[in-house]
Amino acid sequence: MAKKVTVVISQGQSANPVKRKLEEDLVAALLFERGVEVTVIPHLYDLAPEGTGMLCLQSIAGDVVVLSWLYPRAARWTLDRNGIRGRVGKVLLESEAADEDEEDEAADDGDKPRVADSLPAPNRTIYCIDLRARNEVEPFVEEIRRIWAEASMQTVGIDLLGWIQGAPKPEQLGRYLNPGPANVDAPPANAQPAASGPVLFSPFTLQPIEPASGDKQLNGAAPKGSQPNGSAPASSEPADGAPAGPVRVEEATGRRWYPVIDYSRCTNCLECLDFCLFGVYGVGGSETILVEQPDNCRKGCPACSRVCPENAIIFPQHKTPAIAGSPEGSAGALKIDLSKLFGAPDAMEVAVLERDVELVAVGRDAVGATVGIPKRQSQKDHGPKDELDSLMDQLDSLDL
Amino acid sequence: MTIRNADEKPGREELVFMMGQFAAKFPVDRCYAKNHMWAQSAGEGKPFRFGFSAYAVRLLQDVYFLEWTVDAGAMLREKQAIGAIESSKAESELYAPMAGRLVEFNENLLSDPAGINVDPYGEGWLFAMEGAGESLLSPEEYLVHLAASWAVAERTIKGQINEG
Numbered sequence: 001m002a003k004k005v006t007v008v009i010s011q012g013q014s015a016n017p018v019k020r021k022l023e024e025d026l027v028a029a030l031l032f033e034r035g036v037e038v039t040v041i042p043h044l045y046d047l048a049p050e051g052t053g054m055l056c057l058q059s060i061a062g063d064v065v066v067l068s069w070l071y072p073r074a075a076r077w078t079l080d081r082n083g084i085r086g087r088v089g090k091v092l093l094e095s096e097a098a099d100e101d102e103e104d105e106a107a108d109d110g111d112k113p114r115v116a117d118s119l120p121a122p123n124r125t126i127y128c129i130d131l132r133a134r135n136e137v138e139p140f141v142e143e144i145r146r147i148w149a150e151a152s153m154q155t156v157g158i159d160l161l162g163w164i165q166g167a168p169k170p171e172q173l174g175r176y177l178n179p180g181p182a183n184v185d186a187p188p189a190n191a192q193p194a195a196s197g198p199v200l201f202s203p204f205t206l207q208p209i210e211p212a213s214g215d216k217q218l219n220g221a222a223p224k225g226s227q228p229n230g231s232a233p234a235s236s237e238p239a240d241g242a243p244a245g246p247v248r249v250e251e252a253t254g255r256r257w258y259p260v261i262d263y264s265r266c267t268n269c270l271e272c273l274d275f276c277l278f279g280v281y282g283v284g285g286s287e288t289i290l291v292e293q294p295d296n297c298r299k300g301c302p303a304c305s306r307v308c309p310e311n312a313i314i315f316p317q318h319k320t321p322a323i324a325g326s327p328e329g330s331a332g333a334l335k336i337d338l339s340k341l342f343g344a345p346d347a348m349e350v351a352v353l354e355r356d357v358e359l360v361a362v363g364r365d366a367v368g369a370t371v372g373i374p375k376r377q378s379q380k381d382h383g384p385k386d387e388l389d390s391l392m393d394q395l396d397s398l399d400l
Numbered sequence: 401m402t403i404r405n406a407d408e409k410p411g412r413e414e415l416v417f418m419m420g421q422f423a424a425k426f427p428v429d430r431c432y433a434k435n436h437m438w439a440q441s442a443g444e445g446k447p448f449r450f451g452f453s454a455y456a457v458r459l460l461q462d463v464y465f466l467e468w469t470v471d472a473g474a475m476l477r478e479k480q481a482i483g484a485i486e487s488s489k490a491e492s493e494l495y496a497p498m499a500g501r502l503v504e505f506n507e508n509l510l511s512d513p514a515g516i517n518v519d520p521y522g523e524g525w526l527f528a529m530e531g532a533g534e535s536l537l538s539p540e541e542y543l544v545h546l547a548a549s550w551a552v553a554e555r556t557i558k559g560q561i562n563e564g
Contacts, residue, residue: 338459338492341553343435345479345495 003152006037006060007144009246010044010068010075012131013255019069025137026067027246033141035148038246044068045078045260045316046253049294053251054082063089063151065127065144072128074316074325077260079126081291085119089127089150093134093143094327112310115288116263125151257317258294259304262325265312272304272313274372275351277359280304298358303351348373415539417455417546420554424454427521431533432542433497435479438521439536447503448533451525452516455546459557460487466513468527474502478535485513500531 007030012019023040030038039056044066047053057079064086068075072091079085127147134140259272259280268289273281281304282292302323305313314325352373356366414425426432430440431448436456439448452460468483476482476496483494496502505527509515516524537545 336490336557338490338556341436341459341549341556342456342492343433343479343495343497344493349479 003148004035004037004062005144005148005151006039006062006064008039008041008044008057008060008064008066008068010041010066010070012069013043013046019131022131022135022137026140029137029141030144031246033144033148035152036144039249040246041249042251042253044075045070046256047082047251048253049082051251051253053249053253054084056247056249057084058082060084061124063125063127063147065089065129065147067129067131067140069131070128070316071314071321071325071327072130073262073327074260074314075128075130076126077262077314077325078316079128080263081260084126085122086124086126087121089125089147091127091129091143092146093129093139095130095133112267114264115261115266115268118286119263255317256295257299257315258297259291260314260316260325261289261291262312262314265310266308267310267312269309271307271309275307275355276304277355277364277367277371298361301354301358303354303358306347306351306354415543417543417550419455419458419550422458424458426453426455426539426542428539430521430539431536432539432545433536434542434545435495435497437497437526439497439533441533447528447530448498448536449525449528450497452520453542454520457517457520459553460485460490460492461517462488463513463516464488466509466516466526468505470502472502472504476500476502476529496529498529498531498533498535500529500533503528503530 009023009026011023027038027040030036039060041047041053041056044053045068047057064084066075066079070078076088129140129143131140266289268287270283270289273283273289278296278298279293280291280297282290284290284292302315302318302320305311305315305318305323311322315323316325318324348369352369356368359366413428415428417424417426426438430438432438432453433450436453436459437450438453439450441448463485465486466483467485470476470480470482476499478496478499480496481493482496482502485492485494506515506525509524509526516526518524
């Protein structure tokens with residue numbers, strides 16, 4: 001009983017031929033993979049909140065593998081912001097430079113409550129893979145096979161345990177007695193011979209539309225919002241075993257720039273809310289910080305992320321890996337960063353300057369360090385300082 | 401840590417700072433910036449040429465890669481980010497040592513940054529800047545600065561090595 005895993009390929013922003021080739025080679029390679037459905041979307045970060053791409057992603061049920069030109073953290077929390085949530089799947093394929101174990105999420109700092117602690121993850125797993133991890137297709141395909149096997153095992157395991165313990169749920173019984181199209185584990189019984197060409201979405205509905213001539217008949221078009229078998233609405237699995245075409249989401253995207261909050265780090269201290277003077281941040285229903293008006297953000301300005309005491313704010317397109325959501329300690333973890341010794345200004349100084357530049361650019365007055373500067377200095381002294389704190393204090397006081 | 405006049409080479413006076421076992425030497429014919437660059441002007445009002453001090457080169461060791469993110473002619477604030485460097489042992493962003501106008505970069509280093517290691521006080525110069533340079537230190541002041549910051553530098557390096 002093959003479980004289905006949806007593989008989402010998020011295209012690069014530019015038409016860089018090298019990137020496009022990897023993307024398309026992957027699509028082609030995955031067409032022949034058992035239990036894998038492929039969806040191709042424009043660059044994940046650029047998708048409009050209510051656009052076709054996001055709606056399509058939201059309609060995917062079950063386990064998902066997202067391959068994008070983003071750090072996995074950036075991809076994960078971009079999805080999260082759009083309501084596409086799940087457990088974090090452990091990805092073994094990482095960029096070769098970052099191979100060392102970096103269990104950053106679970107490691108240290110167990111003391112502070114994180115926003116994510118109060119948000120239970122839905123019962124599905126999302127695996128985010130950085131397309132920059134390798135230059136060839138094979139390692140990605142292998143990793144997807146591994147994930148598929150892992151995902152299939154989980155389902156069987158849970159189902160069987162229920163059975164063995166004599167407590168089959170009604171759906172389980174039903175599934176056993178009446179295997180059919182409504183069954184997650186079984187391929188749709190009513191699947192019609194389908195085209196192997198791409199399935200296109202029209203811009204404003206989620207219904208697959210007839211592709212350009214040359215492609216053959218499409219699989220039954222699932223009505224909007226219905227995904228009975230836990231896959232993308234336009235699953236086009238053919239009965240004859242020929243590969244199904246990928247779902248291609250066409251959405252005209254422009255380049256966007258906005259912060260993405262990593263809630264596994266965020267402590268809801270609200271310093272970003274105080275610091276940003278462009279109204280990007282807001283507070284949601286449960287008094288939780290959220291990126292309320294992403295498009296108020298000033299292109300290129302990462303100032304709030306420098307102010308965040310937990311490094312929870314990601315700007316996926318920033319050139320500094322730590323701001324773009326690199327895993328902690330990676331990106332040259334083997335090398336010593338001497339920036340502080342070589343005169344790097346304080347992150348807060350940089351943030352204030354960056355904010356002033358943006359304020360002046362829109363005709364407002366520069367405010368320097370007079371507005372929205374964290375009260376954290378005054379509060380920080382609670383609790384004993386650890387060694388790093390003292391070291392940083394010394395560095396600061398030295399005016400290197 | 402020792403500060404002494406190196407008397408082996410009478411022609412070229414220099415101060416010495418002991419980085420552990422390593423003797424870092426600093427010619428006294430120039431000024432220094434707190435970010436471990438030397439600065440030398442050909443005369444009153446002329447641009448300063450900047451390069452890495454022996455202290456910086458010792459921390460970096462073999463330089464593999466040097467990149468500038470501003471163009472010649474740019475007006476710079478002190479501490480403005482201007483580029484990045486990567487070596488066998490370390491990496492760092494680079495920052496303007498003073499406020500002023502960047503006049504030119506040492507083009508030779510862009511094809512092969514190893515010049516920084518070969519001749520840090522001469523052919524391995526990094527760039528030239530126009531500016532008042534009032535924040536620059538005399539060699540003696542720079543050594544006092546080094547002495548004051550060495551313990552922390554040592555701990556920064558060791559701390560990061562231990563973490564890694």
